[in-house]
Amino acid sequence: MPVKFVLFDIYDELVAAWQQAFPALVPPEALEHITIKGASLDDLDVSFDTIVSPANSFGRLDGSFDQVLSDYIAPESDNDALTHAAQAVLYQRWRGYAPPGTCTLVPLVRTPCEHNQLGVRYVALCPTMRTPENVKWNKEVVYNCVWSLLVAIDNHNAEVAADPEKAAREGAAPIECVAMTGLATGVGAVSPEVCAKQMACAFTHYHEAKARPEKWGALKWRDIFKLPVYFSEEFDD
Structure with missing residues (x-):
């Protein structure tokens, strides 16, 4: 079953940019699994098993939307519990530093x-x-984050399906629905338009990569240079 995605945010400009970019850039067969909502976590009226943190590389979930996640997910007795869980996984995989643009799944x-x-x-x-910090200089970071997220989810679900007994022992389960806000549109200062287009392009290119492995498993330069990722027009600011 295809994974569903819920894009939500409280900022009208970003929601409007998503609503314009996704129908224009994402093919219908991929778009049907993506829902866009102008909402906060309190108002989100859908269930999901995974939520995206637009984190910093060190897994400190104690500011901006990451603090909101800690408030919802960590127990009242220990607001740093989500940070501790994240940093334990980050150390195991990245020795404590996950480069921007990557994705690391943290099981709770x-x-x-x-x-x-x-x-x-x-x-x-x-x-x-x-x-x-302001990351407008990092022209591909939003695209890279979404691509890494899609790969991580696919790999996770494949591992669960390949060895259900191991998954059961480890308490792992398939990821079925993912909720995510804008990426780098707050402190990162990436514009809503650039964020929306890069997110949409990542979904589109990943969909094509899965549908056409013969092409994406042997990309030619002529194919690569035809892939728009909407680099930030704000790069030189």
């Missing part, structure tokens, strides 16, 4: 965050920045 089962208000099983850490 068997952690103090397992029984959380959102009912999520996973947090997908997609750092858009090394530390909180």
